[in-house]
Amino acid sequence: MDTTGTLFMPPQHSTFAGQVDSLFYFILYASTVFFAIVVFGMIFFAVRYRRGRKQPVEAGPSHNTALEIIWTIIPTVLVVIVFFWGFKLFLKMNVPPKDAIEIKVTGQKWFWSFDYPNGASTVNELDVPVGKPVKLLMSSRDVIHGFFIPDFRIKMDVVPNRYTITWFEATQTGTFNLFCTQYCGKGHSEMIAKVKVMGEREYEDWLVSGTKAGEGMSLADFGAKLYVSKACATCHNVDGTANVGPSFKGIFEHQVKLSDGSSVMVDENYIRESILDPQAKIVAGYQPVMPTFQGVLNDREVDALTAYIKTLK
Amino acid sequence: MEAVPERSYLNEPKGWKSWVFTLDHKRIGLMYLFSIMASFLLGGIFALLIRLELLHIGGKHIMGAETYNQVFTLHGAIMIFLFIIPSIPAALGNFVLPQMLGAKDVAFPRLNLASFYIYVFGAFFAVYSMMSNAADTGWTFYTPYSTTTNTAVISMTLGVFILGFSSIFTGLNFIVTVHKLRLPGMTWYKMPLFVWGLYATAIIQVLATPVLGITLILLILERLFGIGIFDPAMGGDPILYQHFFWFYSHPAVYIMILPGMAIISELIPVFAHRKIFGYKAIAYSSLAIAFVSFLVWGHHMFVSGQSQYAAMIFSFLTFVVAIPSGIKVFNWLATLYKGSISFATPMLYAFSFLFLFTIGGLTGMFLGALATDVHLHDTYFVVAHFHYVMMGGTVMAFLGGLHYWWPKMWGRMYNEFWGKVSAVLVFLGFNITFFTQFILGAKGMPRRYYNYLDQYQPLHAYSTYGSWILALGFIIMAVYLIHSIFKGKKASGNPWGGLTLEWTNSSPPPPENFIETPVLKYGPYDYDKLPAEKLNS
Numbered sequence: 001m002d003t004t005g006t007l008f009m010p011p012q013h014s015t016f017a018g019q020v021d022s023l024f025y026f027i028l029y030a031s032t033v034f035f036a037i038v039v040f041g042m043i044f045f046a047v048r049y050r051r052g053r054k055q056p057v058e059a060g061p062s063h064n065t066a067l068e069i070i071w072t073i074i075p076t077v078l079v080v081i082v083f084f085w086g087f088k089l090f091l092k093m094n095v096p097p098k099d100a101i102e103i104k105v106t107g108q109k110w111f112w113s114f115d116y117p118n119g120a121s122t123v124n125e126l127d128v129p130v131g132k133p134v135k136l137l138m139s140s141r142d143v144i145h146g147f148f149i150p151d152f153r154i155k156m157d158v159v160p161n162r163y164t165i166t167w168f169e170a171t172q173t174g175t176f177n178l179f180c181t182q183y184c185g186k187g188h189s190e191m192i193a194k195v196k197v198m199g200e201r202e203y204e205d206w207l208v209s210g211t212k213a214g215e216g217m218s219l220a221d222f223g224a225k226l227y228v229s230k231a232c233a234t235c236h237n238v239d240g241t242a243n244v245g246p247s248f249k250g251i252f253e254h255q256v257k258l259s260d261g262s263s264v265m266v267d268e269n270y271i272r273e274s275i276l277d278p279q280a281k282i283v284a285g286y287q288p289v290m291p292t293f294q295g296v297l298n299d300r301e302v303d304a305l306t307a308y309i310k311t312l313k
Numbered sequence: 314m315e316a317v318p319e320r321s322y323l324n325e326p327k328g329w330k331s332w333v334f335t336l337d338h339k340r341i342g343l344m345y346l347f348s349i350m351a352s353f354l355l356g357g358i359f360a361l362l363i364r365l366e367l368l369h370i371g372g373k374h375i376m377g378a379e380t381y382n383q384v385f386t387l388h389g390a391i392m393i394f395l396f397i398i399p400s401i402p403a404a405l406g407n408f409v410l411p412q413m414l415g416a417k418d419v420a421f422p423r424l425n426l427a428s429f430y431i432y433v434f435g436a437f438f439a440v441y442s443m444m445s446n447a448a449d450t451g452w453t454f455y456t457p458y459s460t461t462t463n464t465a466v467i468s469m470t471l472g473v474f475i476l477g478f479s480s481i482f483t484g485l486n487f488i489v490t491v492h493k494l495r496l497p498g499m500t501w502y503k504m505p506l507f508v509w510g511l512y513a514t515a516i517i518q519v520l521a522t523p524v525l526g527i528t529l530i531l532l533i534l535e536r537l538f539g540i541g542i543f544d545p546a547m548g549g550d551p552i553l554y555q556h557f558f559w560f561y562s563h564p565a566v567y568i569m570i571l572p573g574m575a576i577i578s579e580l581i582p583v584f585a586h587r588k589i590f591g592y593k594a595i596a597y598s599s600l601a602i603a604f605v606s607f608l609v610w611g612h613h614m615f616v617s618g619q620s621q622y623a624a625m626i627f628s629f630l631t632f633v634v635a636i637p638s639g640i641k642v643f644n645w646l647a648t649l650y651k652g653s654i655s656f657a658t659p660m661l662y663a664f665s666f667l668f669l670f671t672i673g674g675l676t677g678m679f680l681g682a683l684a685t686d687v688h689l690h691d692t693y694f695v696v697a698h699f700h701y702v703m704m705g706g707t708v709m710a711f712l713g714g715l716h717y718w719w720p721k722m723w724g725r726m727y728n729e730f731w732g733k734v735s736a737v738l739v740f741l742g743f744n745i746t747f748f749t750q751f752i753l754g755a756k757g758m759p760r761r762y763y764n765y766l767d768q769y770q771p772l773h774a775y776s777t778y779g780s781w782i783l784a785l786g787f788i789i790m791a792v793y794l795i796h797s798i799f800k801g802k803k804a805s806g807n808p809w810g811g812l813t814l815e816w817t818n819s820s821p822p823p824p825e826n827f828i829e830t831p832v833l834k835y836g837p838y839d840y841d842k843l844p845a846e847k848l849n850s
């Protein structure tokens with residue numbers, strides 16, 4: 001277990017975290033008091049009034065208006081406090097400040113992609129500056145997903161054909177987990193991304209270089225990097241074993257059987273088509289679940305992935 | 314103490330046909346009992362498989378991700394639709410309710426039998442789904458996942474649709490029975506609280522279940538014909554499905570817990586030999602819960618994208634519905650005061666219930682409060698919370714009731730020593746399994762994960778060890794209960810000193826329940842009218 005958080009909660013890395021935790025611990029302490037009253041009362045009565053005891057049994061009361069009013073009023077007051085506290089904070093968590101950086105989040109089976117204001121994009125890594133509000137405009141390409149960053153205490157469902165919004169302001173640089181929390185099938189528990197919080201300067205530099213990724217690398221090396229960073233790895237292995245999709249090992253210049261019974265030779269064009277229009281030809285024995293990367297990968301990136309697949313003999 | 318009866322509902326009439334076509338509510342109750350226990354066993358095995366897979370990180374220990382998704386779906390669907398919902402009303406309620414009212418049977422015995430066979434028929438579809446290519450949607454069947462996955466969603470939802478009718482028929486039967494078949498002189502306020510609880514439950518069953526039926530039919534039509542009601546590409550709305558679903562399924566939480574509370578309201582006064590504290594408060598809080606439970610469904614959807622103002626209202630009403638449950642807990646506690654408290658097995662379950670249900674209810678506050686729910690929603694915290702309510706609450710109460718009425722059902726006692734051992738093991742195992750999950754969830758562990766990050770491993774391991782203790786407790790229970798049917802000590806008509814009418818006949822009761830029309834000598838909890846010596850032994 002990570003030891004940096006409190007007993008129950010994970011570490012606090014956003015401006016909300018401390019506020020949510022205050023409410024959490026308030027409820028926890030109040031509940032503990034109630035729980036203690038019930039359990040100690042129960043144990044005390046059970047022992048004190050156990051059957052067969054020496055003292056004679058006298059009939060206890062079956063009513064006590066004062067007592068009944070008290071044990072209705074006190075919990076009522078308490079829950080009203082908790083309600084208002086929770087609601088006020090919730091509103092704050094739902095209204096992003098005007099000057100927030102806006103990042104587009106797309107969830108699909110089973111990875112996250114992020115589009116930044118200057119045109120840069122990433123997969124399974126959300127890059128943000130520290131100390132600046134960030135607004136997330138989110139939607140899904142297939143089923144409902146859930147966007148959850150425990151260390152920031154934010155969560156929002158990501159729904160097809162509609163936008164949902166959440167925001168946060170990170171208080172510390174570092175790398176944090178981002179989970180999918182709405183069950184979405186086989187890869188649900190692999191749909192984990194990283195949130196990378198950087199210093200402001202570092203973030204500006206990253207934004208600029210983000211659009212020029214892969215420079216100074218061989219095409220195949222760049223492809224190997226994209227294979228992981230663009231989440232091909234969640235569905236494709238490179239060691240010859242099948243995952244959700246077929247392995248890339250040794251497919252180049254080999255025949256592959258398609259679901260309609262025909263076969264096709266794997267060449268550059270077939271790979272390109274598989275990436276940009278995956279439903280066009282379905283490999284036999286697999287489900288047509290590969291998402292299209294049209295608009296996610298640029299030409300250079302498709303070239304790089306193709307070059308990489310060619311190296312996997 | 315009357316002698317063991319020669320003729321009882323168990324041996325008269327004879328022959329398998331007399332069981333299969335029986336109209337006797339007691340026999341139907343028993344047949345339900347066997348069916349739900351079989352379901353409980355199946356659902357329990359799935360639960361153990363889930364915990365075993367999660368013992369270590371990495372997955373692929375005993376099953377793959379797709380199988381895992383099917384297994385947790387089956388676990389949830391079986392436990393909820395085939396076990397908990399019918400458990401107390403259809404099995405124990407069927408057996409006890411008419412006896413408590415001094416009636417010969419329920420109002421519509423044929424409908425009662427039909428309800429049982431509809432249950433079997435619905436279960437058949439669910440099992441068919443399991444055998445073919447089990448649904449992998451989770452028991453909530455959220456769209457668009459459920460409309461696009463290639464597993465057997467239709468047979469599962471059709472099964473649940475059919476089971477709904479069984480539930481409606483039972484509820485309808487109980488409502489009419491309570492109104493029409495009470496013994497003359499048994500006014501509403503002289504009814505046992507178990508009857509009040511089942512009555513409130515029946516109202517929800519009759520009013521809410523049709524909505525689930527309609528929702529599931531829409532889901533099936535969507536899958537078969539693509540009608541588009543939940544499909545955003547055709548102008549439909551997947552969130553609408555969630556509204557429909559929870560409009561039933563939140564009240565359904567109370568279909569599950571109200572009967573549990575109702576049993577506790579019997580056990581505590583009987584085993585404390587003490588008049589119940591606040592009879593009317595308990596009775597009316599059941600009705601209040603039943604009513605408000607229809608208005609809180611949106612608290613399952615605080616982060617679904619519904620409007621913040623809707624969320625506010627749902628959050629507020631959620632806190633409103635918490636109050637009557639709290640009042641009940643205080644009433645039960647006050648009933649112990651100056652009682653004469655026995656530690657017989659059913660009472661151990663009542664103590665377990667008080668302990669666990671209080672945790673279940675209080676942790677609901679974290680989820681009802683909007684800001685904390687954002688963090689906790691869809692994590693193990695929610696899993697732990699509803700297991701404390703459903704298993705720590707309803708199942709503990711069910712087990713308490715089962716042990717309480719067991720001698721009435723069979724005319725035999727189970728072994729008290731093993732009963733206590735198993736009650737303690739179940740209590741310990743339950744807490745080890747599920748308390749750890751509160752911490753897991755608060756630390757951020759999402760639910761329905763086949764694999765997880767290394768930092769969560771120790772707590773997952775404790776949870777799995779706990780499930781083994783729990784299993785051991787249940788195995789012991791199965792052994793001594795089955796043993797007692799054949800070899801148990803003979804039980805008297807009223808082994809616990811209960812004052813409700815089912816304890817005035819013999820154990821097991823005659824087919825017609827009462828040979829002579831019973832007389833209401835005492836109100837259900839009039840222990841204050843008994844001589845004091847009688848109370849302390």
Ligand SMILES: [Cu+2]
Pocket residue numbers: 144145146180181182183184188191
């Ligand atoms: Cu997801």
